[in-house]
Amino acid sequence: MRALAWHGKHDVRVDTVDDPEIVNPRDCIIKVTETAICGSDLHLYDGYIPTMQAGDVLGHEFMGEVVEVGSGSTLTKGEKVVVPFTIACGRCYHCGKHQYAACDNGLPADNQDIAQELYGQPMSGLFGYSHMTGGYAGGQAEYVRVPFSDVGPIVIPDGVEDEKVLFLSDILPTGWQAAENAQIEPGDTVAVWGCGPVGLFSIQSAFLMGAERVIAIDHFPHRLELAKEFGAETINFEETKTYEALMEMTGGIGPDAVIDAVGLEAHGFFVDNVIDQIKKSTFLGTDRTHSIRQAIHACRKGGRVSMPAVYGGFVDKFPLGAFMEKGLTLKTGQTHVQHYMPALLNAVLDGKIDTTFLISHRLDLEAAPEGYKMFHDHQNEVTKVVLKPGSGLLAA
């Protein structure tokens, strides 16, 4: 089959590799109909993520048609499914609590060592995202082996366009969980740092959960425009003093809940670890940690901090004092995708949530390397690249 493989920094290629096979009983094989490039894929592209090996197939946002099933799969050939980016077994204690991203069994036993040493306990596996997260081949390919196919993939009813449901795989549930973690109460003002896909979806979600106002913070004009279309008020931090603006816009109170969706491009666990370790001695921190500091600083007393943004290691100058003195609550974590999928699928089918606005570019899988370059170089215009194997769509 053809698959987008990582070969090094700024070097991704479409290679011919072995077709996947059923290896374990609960596996299925899907023929990919659509797959997206995630902002977090850019960190692989930029070479920030350790434990990558040349030839690793990327991609963790994908959907397709079931073409083969193992004896333990509950799927049927021909069904259309969206696959969660988190690989979870559905049978362990954590899965029983719907904490799928904390699954005990998603990672191969040997791959659990790094996370165990670094974090104390290993978490679930991820598709196409380095060997620390399992070394599973990803979905930017013609075919994918999907483990635990009886609990992961969600079946899509006939006649629904792929583009409407593709983002159930990651960014829509991630945005939704971010808003849920903000524990929004009716009448709340919610501030969101970062208007990438997760930030935008968390804005949509926050309104659905009863927020009265959402204030979106970014510096890409196009992304701020998208936030505005959902009813958010905007702050361009290149033109405006963010803290001062938030205080004025909330009558000196501060936002009731704050969402840091800036670092979220990285599903990896090492990015900040590496960056912070290297820069610790010379910098106070990085831009990336700046958003969470600012969010905590601006949040009203007794407010809630939600952090879908991914942090990997240690951060400098975390405002623990402000956090404690103001009595804030922080909720964070990788997304429990399997938990949110059914309700969000219904919301999409009922027309309550539309995510297709995000797609700015559609390409054939063969043009994926150009897609990466485009996304990497033009983050204002390129909001989402969707790859469609066999479509013949080439880069402009």
Next chain:
Amino acid sequence: MTDHIIGRDRDATDRDDAPATTAKDLGGDRELVGRSVTINRPASELFAYFRDFANLASFMENIVRVEVRDPTHSHWVVKAPGGKTVEWDATVTHEIENEAITWQSDEGADVPNSGRITFKSAGARGTVVTATIAYDPPGGAIGKIVAKLFQREPAIQARRDLRRFKQLMETGEVATAARTIKQFNEELG
């Protein structure tokens, strides 16, 4: 009394409540490895699977096979570096159904070793499985090979084996990222 206070001769009575395998200084030359894992299945099921030693090769990476001779005697074939194997006979020395199994290698084993596995109910969370393995680092030519084998971080090896046991018992399979059966077989080595 002074000795006792300054802790030169710590004994069982003045240790804290943590398992002996987590002590910073075990004392002596003996190696002791202990690991616990909680498995979301009833103790009886886990005990039954483990008690049939022929099953051990399905999740313990270094075990080539265990031949069960009779209810208490078995023959173990274990991987060694360079594609070699080491073998020994072992005897179950103590057993409490659904709770514990203790075994010991017979006289003349390449690596004299003994082990105990316990199964303790954890209520709604399943069963806490604790494996403790003690062995004497051997001398001699074969000892060198074996020592090398066990230098593969026995604690990490035990942890990985227990994770695989957990995966097999909870999910019915051992997780793998292999994309093809060929890759899977290569990983098994």
